[in-house]
Amino acid sequence: MKTYHDIAGDGGSRILEQVADQQAAVEEALAGVRHLVAVGSGKGGVGKSTLTLQLAAVLARRGRAVAVLDADLNGPTQARLAGVVEAVPLPGGGRMSLPRARAGFGVFSMGSLVPESRAVDFDSVAPGSSHTWRATREFTLLGEILRSVAWGRLDALLVDLPPGAERVVQYAEFLGPRTDFVLVTIPSALARGVVSRSAAALAGAGRRALGYILNMDGYACAGCGEIRPLFPAPDGRDFGLPCLGSVPFDPELARLCDQGVPVTEHPDLPSARALAGAADRLLHALEVAP
Amino acid sequence: VKFLCVPCDQPMKLADVAPPDRGSLSVRYVCPECGYEMAMLTNPYETQVVQSLGVRVGPEGAAGEADTARAAAVAEAGVGTTSVSGGPGPGAGDGAGATGTDAESGGGRCPFASLIPGSDTASAETAGGGGAGPSGGGSGAPAGRAAAVPVWTDQASARMKAIPAFVRPMARTGIEKFARDRGYATIDEKVLEEARAFFGM
Numbered sequence: 001m002k003t004y005h006d007i008a009g010d011g012g013s014r015i016l017e018q019v020a021d022q023q024a025a026v027e028e029a030l031a032g033v034r035h036l037v038a039v040g041s042g043k044g045g046v047g048k049s050t051l052t053l054q055l056a057a058v059l060a061r062r063g064r065a066v067a068v069l070d071a072d073l074n075g076p077t078q079a080r081l082a083g084v085v086e087a088v089p090l091p092g093g094g095r096m097s098l099p100r101a102r103a104g105f106g107v108f109s110m111g112s113l114v115p116e117s118r119a120v121d122f123d124s125v126a127p128g129s130s131h132t133w134r135a136t137r138e139f140t141l142l143g144e145i146l147r148s149v150a151w152g153r154l155d156a157l158l159v160d161l162p163p164g165a166e167r168v169v170q171y172a173e174f175l176g177p178r179t180d181f182v183l184v185t186i187p188s189a190l191a192r193g194v195v196s197r198s199a200a201a202l203a204g205a206g207r208r209a210l211g212y213i214l215n216m217d218g219y220a221c222a223g224c225g226e227i228r229p230l231f232p233a234p235d236g237r238d239f240g241l242p243c244l245g246s247v248p249f250d251p252e253l254a255r256l257c258d259q260g261v262p263v264t265e266h267p268d269l270p271s272a273r274a275l276a277g278a279a280d281r282l283l284h285a286l287e288v289a290p
Numbered sequence: 291v292k293f294l295c296v297p298c299d300q301p302m303k304l305a306d307v308a309p310p311d312r313g314s315l316s317v318r319y320v321c322p323e324c325g326y327e328m329a330m331l332t333n334p335y336e337t338q339v340v341q342s343l344g345v346r347v348g349p350e351g352a353a354g355e356a357d358t359a360r361a362a363a364v365a366e367a368g369v370g371t372t373s374v375s376g377g378p379g380p381g382a383g384d385g386a387g388a389t390g391t392d393a394e395s396g397g398g399r400c401p402f403a404s405l406i407p408g409s410d411t412a413s414a415e416t417a418g419g420g421g422a423g424p425s426g427g428g429s430g431a432p433a434g435r436a437a438a439v440p441v442w443t444d445q446a447s448a449r450m451k452a453i454p455a456f457v458r459p460m461a462r463t464g465i466e467k468f469a470r471d472r473g474y475a476t477i478d479e480k481v482l483e484e485a486r487a488f489f490g491m
Contacts, residue, residue, distance in 0.1 A: 002299055007292050009350075011319060012304025018345040087489045088464030090482060091452035100490035113460035122456075125313025126334040133335070137342035144344065144454040 022140075025147040027176075029095075032153040035286050037210075038071075038171055041184045042198030043191045044163030047215040048184045050257055051247065051275070052160040053081040057103040057262035058279035064155040067098065069145070070109035071171065072162035073138050074120055079111025083260020087112055095150035103262040108145060139174050156286065168198045172207040180289060181209040182244065182282065186216040187231040192239075199239040210285040211242035213278050219249040220270045227270070244285065245278025247271055293328065295321035302328070304349050313337050317347060440469040443478040 010016070030036065039052040049072070056066045070078035079085045084107050087099035098106030114120050122137050124130065151157060159179075161171050172179060181202055185195040195212065202209050214234075218227040227248050250271035253263055263272040293302040300323045308316035313334030320327050332340070340347060442450075442462075453461050468485050469477050 001296060002294055002301070004292055007294065007301040009301075010292050010304075011302055012349045013345065013347045014350070015340070015343070015345050015347075019343060022344065084489075086464060086467070088461045089453060089457065090461070090465070090486050090489065090491060091449040092486060092491060094452055096453050096457075097486060097491040104490075113457060113464065124338055125310075126338040129335055129338070133338045133342040136339065140342055140344040141454070141456050144456065148452065148454045 022143050022147070026143050029147040029149065029151060030157070033151055033157045034154065035156040036159065036175060036179045037156050037182060037282070037286070038159045038161055038168075038175060038179050039182045039184060040161035040168045040171065040198060041163065041191075041195055042165035042168055042201075043185065043194040046184050046186045046191050046195075047247075048163075049077040049081060049160050050253070051184055051213055051215060051278075052158050053078060053101070053107075053257070054253075054263045054275045055279050055282060056105055056156075056158050057101070057264045058276050059156060059283065060103045060105050061264045062279070062283070064283070065105075065153060066156045066158060067106040067149075067151060067154055068101070068108070069149075069157060069159045070107070070111065071142060071159050073110050073141065075162065076109045076111035076114070076120075078107050078109035078160055080116075080260060081257050082107040082109070084109065084112050085260075089113075089149075093150055096145075096148045097150055101262065102260060103264060106149075106151075108149060135170070139170070142174070165194055165197045165201055169201045169205050169207075172202060172205050177207070179207070180286065181207060183209055183212040183239065183241065184215055185212055185239075187214060187229070187234045189232070189234075192234065192237055196237060196239055199241060203240070208289070209239075209241050210282065210289065211244040212239055213244050214246040216249040217246040242281075242285070244281040245274055247274040247278065291330070293319045293330070295323060295326055297326075298323035302326075304347075307348050310337065315340075315347060438470075440466050440474055440477045443476060446478050446482055449479065449482060 039048050039055070041048050049070070052068060056068050059066045068078055068082065070076045079087075082099075082101035082103075084099040084101060089096045089098055089108065089112070091097070098108050099112060101107050110120055122130075122134070124133070126133065159171070159175065161167060168181070168183075172181065183195050183198060185191050199209060199212070216230055218229050220226070221228050230249055248270050250269060252266070252269055253271040256263055256266065263269060263275055266272055267276070294300070295302050298321055300321055302319040302321050305318045305320045305327070307318070315330075315332045315337050317330040317332070318327060319330065450458055450462060465477060465482070465485055468488070469481055472484075474481055
């Protein structure tokens with residue numbers, strides 16, 4: 001009796017071929033993108049999204065063609081950070097055109113489409129079982145977005161990942177081997193522990209992380225201007241990766257983010273200087289990457 | 291999943307798929323050798339998982355082909371696409387923000403019709419605005435007062451096919467808001483271009 005592998009095709013639907021076609025269409029849509037950079041952490045609340053948007057703004061200021069994809073479909077923040085809340089994607093040239101951040105680059109975020117008072121949900125005939133299918137549905141949607149956008153020629157597409165150490169690996173597999181990762185952490189031992197797991201998971205999956213950025217690394221004292229610690233001294237763990245930069249907590253940066261203003265409009269802020277340095281090191285890492 | 295006719299030791303061919311019934315798909319297979327028929331009846335979990343892959347189920351030549359227009363039309367009707375929890379859709383809270391059709395909210399339709407290549411989508415297109423003509427003064431021209439539901443021209447509706455099905459109803463709502471804010475009774479390609487310019491595209 002024949003077994004599964006003795007039989008070509010599935011008798012009709014070509015399910016596997018359809019999925020392969022979807023993946024090929026994603027690769028075709030991203031053909032003009034030189035670097036695919038995923039910004040992740042594993043830990044939530046460490047500033048992945050803020051750094052993604054601001055790094056993109058610095059890179060744009062440096063004359064690089066960039067775009068940002070908010071892959072956090074359930075907790076999207078890039079629309080607010082980029083000032084494109086309610087600025088919906090529109091059709092153009094057979095594909096989807098993205099609203100532009102103030103810094104001039106395209107941004108896709110579900111936050112442009114779904115009000116913050118609402119949750120993103122999917123139709124289902126299997127109520128109460130979203131744990132069995134939701135991740136699949138989300139990656140399918142992400143693929144659909146990737147292949148529908150007119151990305152054009154980009155030096156870098158920055159992908160803002162959702163939290164979750166396991167998600168880092170899922171996205172590594174989904175985005176493919178050409179993706180470079182940047183991990184974001186804060187100095188706390190809690191966060192560094194989780195990010196360490198993400199770094200290990202990436203290494204285990206054979207995926208490349210360009211380095212990490214240490215966010216909220218102290219704050220500028222309003223009185224004396226000195227950078228003072230927010231967390232106990234870091235444990236010295238470097239994740240086996242280069243540190244691309246260290247960004248102090250900056251209330252002014254937080255205010256700008258809420259208003260959708262890129263930090264490049266205020267280059268003298270301590271956080272702006274730190275982000276500029278991190279962006280330059282990221283650029284260098286991308287240029288020297290094999 | 292593959293099915294084998296054991297007596298013939300031949301792979302069975304997918305013959306047809308019945309319309310979804312309460313989350314279940316009925317997929318009929320036939321043995322090309324002896325003609326024996328059997329049906330695979332999926333439970334809602336199985337249906338949901340397949341739907342989550344964004345694929346279509348059907349006989350060779352019907353499913354898997356680049357039938358994007360029909361797929362998009364089904365999606366246009368809100369089937370197999372998004373529903374925003376607890377309400378018809380983003381921007382609908384002000385009443386006038388909703389399109390007023392089941393098409394955008396997905397109400398009243400099986401969300402799994404998009405799995406089936408043969409789904410009748412004619413009403414979906416109409417509900418999506420494609421069947422309605424311009425109203426008011428010239429197309430895209432400002433009306434005296436904002437229309438509650440701007441009407442989409444066929445051409446503008448067709449261009450929206452470039453937007454992923456899941457995102458499209460939300461994008462439509464956003465464009466309708468853009469049009470209403472400017473007093474346009476009709477959304478045509480000129481309005482889309484104006485929106486593109488406004489959003490810096």
